Amino acid sequence: MIEVKHLCKSFDDKQVLFDINAVFEKGKQNLIIGQSGSGKTVLLKCLVGLFQPEEGQVLFNDRDFTAMNEKQKKNVRKEIGMLFQGGALFDSMSVMQNVMFPLQMFSDMSKAEQITRANFCIDRVGLEDAHSKLPAEISGGMQKRAAIARAIALNPKYLFCDEPNSGLDPKTGVVIDKLIEEITQEFQITTIINTHDMNSVLEHGDYINYIYKGKLWWKGDKTNFLATDNPELQDFIYSTEILKRLKPSR
Amino acid sequence: MQFFFNFGRYLVLMKKAFGRPLNFRYFLRQLVAEIDAIGLNSLGIVAIISVFIGAVLVIQAGYQMQNPLIPAYTLGYGVRESIILEFAPTIVSLILAGKIGSSIASQIGTMRITEQIDALDIMGVNSASFLIFPKIIAGLLSFPFLVLISMMIGITGGYLAAVLWGISSSANFIAGLEYWFVPFEIVYAIIKATFYSFLIVSISSYYGYYAKGGAVDVGRASTKAVVYASVAILLSNLILTKLILG
Numbered sequence: 001m002i003e004v005k006h007l008c009k010s011f012d013d014k015q016v017l018f019d020i021n022a023v024f025e026k027g028k029q030n031l032i033i034g035q036s037g038s039g040k041t042v043l044l045k046c047l048v049g050l051f052q053p054e055e056g057q058v059l060f061n062d063r064d065f066t067a068m069n070e071k072q073k074k075n076v077r078k079e080i081g082m083l084f085q086g087g088a089l090f091d092s093m094s095v096m097q098n099v100m101f102p103l104q105m106f107s108d109m110s111k112a113e114q115i116t117r118a119n120f121c122i123d124r125v126g127l128e129d130a131h132s133k134l135p136a137e138i139s140g141g142m143q144k145r146a147a148i149a150r151a152i153a154l155n156p157k158y159l160f161c162d163e164p165n166s167g168l169d170p171k172t173g174v175v176i177d178k179l180i181e182e183i184t185q186e187f188q189i190t191t192i193i194n195t196h197d198m199n200s201v202l203e204h205g206d207y208i209n210y211i212y213k214g215k216l217w218w219k220g221d222k223t224n225f226l227a228t229d230n231p232e233l234q235d236f237i238y239s240t241e242i243l244k245r246l247k248p249s250r
Numbered sequence: 251m252q253f254f255f256n257f258g259r260y261l262v263l264m265k266k267a268f269g270r271p272l273n274f275r276y277f278l279r280q281l282v283a284e285i286d287a288i289g290l291n292s293l294g295i296v297a298i299i300s301v302f303i304g305a306v307l308v309i310q311a312g313y314q315m316q317n318p319l320i321p322a323y324t325l326g327y328g329v330r331e332s333i334i335l336e337f338a339p340t341i342v343s344l345i346l347a348g349k350i351g352s353s354i355a356s357q358i359g360t361m362r363i364t365e366q367i368d369a370l371d372i373m374g375v376n377s378a379s380f381l382i383f384p385k386i387i388a389g390l391l392s393f394p395f396l397v398l399i400s401m402m403i404g405i406t407g408g409y410l411a412a413v414l415w416g417i418s419s420s421a422n423f424i425a426g427l428e429y430w431f432v433p434f435e436i437v438y439a440i441i442k443a444t445f446y447s448f449l450i451v452s453i454s455s456y457y458g459y460y461a462k463g464g465a466v467d468v469g470r471a472s473t474k475a476v477v478y479a480s481v482a483i484l485l486s487n488l489i490l491t492k493l494i495l496g
């Protein structure tokens with residue numbers, strides 16, 4: 001479980017996040033949704049420590065990440081997997097080498113165990129045929145899957161995904177969403193997903209946090225999401241004609 | 251103001267870059283790859299430049315020394331001195347600043363804007379040390395050899411030009427090469443080159459590491475890397491020469 005308390009973040013004079021309070025639960029897909037520029041990526045990067053918030057705390061199972069020194073942070077980082085918006089695979093390494101990398105750096109497995117584990121992760125995301133390919137030689141969807149394989153190599157307790165299906169066709173997007181959902185449940189991971197894809201929100205969101213102009217505007221689960229009477233959230237959900245037809249009438 | 255900001259951030263980055271590698275065997279593999287990229291891969295350009303500059307030096311100096319009062323060995327002596335003291339360490343480093351500097355800055359810059367550096371940081375890998383340290387060590391190990399090779403090839407080029415075009419006799423040229431030879435000058439050249447290699451690698455890594463934006467910005471970062479590395483070489487050349495020889 002991850003808890004965020006009173007988190008604020010600014011760049012220079014511009015405040016991007018205002019007093020965010022949220023709880024992200026284990027074994028669930030916790031969604032952060034909101035318009036482009038609302039601060040989703042900044043929030044995610046604050047959570048994992050790539051940005052230092054001015055105020056507030058981030059607790060990983062009651063351990064205050066923001067108050068830790070570098071060494072303690074390192075220990076928490078080993079429990080974190082992150083899927084970046086662009087995949088962020090190391091482009092000089094093959095898929096196999098990418099997945100092996102965290103194992104080589106942080107596990108005390110033998111070489112043979114590392115290879116077994118890497119193979120398991122690669123097979124798990126369905127990339128059996130791409131072991132020796134370089135990231136530039138595989139498609140965008142395959143890159144995302146390879147990045148997932150790398151993110152789960154060390155059996156993370158926490159998985160962060162920044163727009164996992166952006167830039168993909170709807171069908172491949174669904175495959176990625178499903179994969180993340182299965183992995184979350186299978187390994188009981190605390191998963192946090194940034195998205196503005198309504199399809200993934202409706203299909204895969206367990207808990208939904210709506211960010212509006214840097215403030216956590218609404219939170220709740222799927223059932224009361226569509227029925228919300230929050231005007232800004234309604235505006236966000238029913239932004240297209242197709243979705244407007246889903247609007248419950250009352 | 252901007253200068254102090256960059257210089258301060260550069261120092262902080264260098265402190266991070268000298269962090270201990272997480273996995274020593276992995277580090278050794280990276281080191282070998284970087285020696286290949288920085289050292290072996292530069293051999294060709296160093297050889298070509300050296301042989302031509304050596305030859306041109308001889309032709310020019312020969313032209314200026316047509317006066318019969320100047321002793322015949324002066325040509326070989328003069329060419330040896332300019333190659334060892336200035337050409338091999340400084341000019342070769344300036345050229346390598348262009349070749350190596352732009353490649354390092356664009357490589358690290360691309361990793362920055364495609365979030366590969368963030369990915370390293372998230373995992374808990376010290377990205378500065380992981381990316382920069384092997385390059386620095388590879389530079390320190392490669393440059394002395396590149397400079398020695400440049401000296402040998404440059405002098406050979408000069409010798410060939412002198413003999414082939416009849417600017418000097420082989421015996422006179424060799425007598426000049428041996429005349430008043432101070433081995434320390436070679437040490438001096440190696441010290442300079444080693445220092446320059448650090449400047450090239452660290453400055454270009456800095457501009458790559460803090461690149462932001464897109465492809466255009468990576469290009470800009472790599473241009474900056476080359477310009478500032480070259481300026482740093484010229485400035486420190488002045489200072490080192492004054493300190494060691496002055």
Ligand SMILES: Nc1ncnc2c1ncn2[C@@H]1O[C@H](COP(=O)(O)OP(=O)(O)OP(=O)(O)O)[C@@H](O)[C@H]1O
Pocket residue numbers: 011016034035036037038039040041042043196
């Ligand atoms: N490194 C930074 N320096 C300064 N400002 C930043 C930085 N990163 C983000 N911002 C600003 O913070 C705000 C929120 O950006 P953020 O990237 O979090 O949006 P987002 O919700 O992820 O949008 P998208 O859906 O388009 O990815 C933007 O106004 C952006 O300009």
Ligand SMILES: [Mg+2]
Pocket residue numbers: 040041042162
């Ligand atoms: Mg974003």
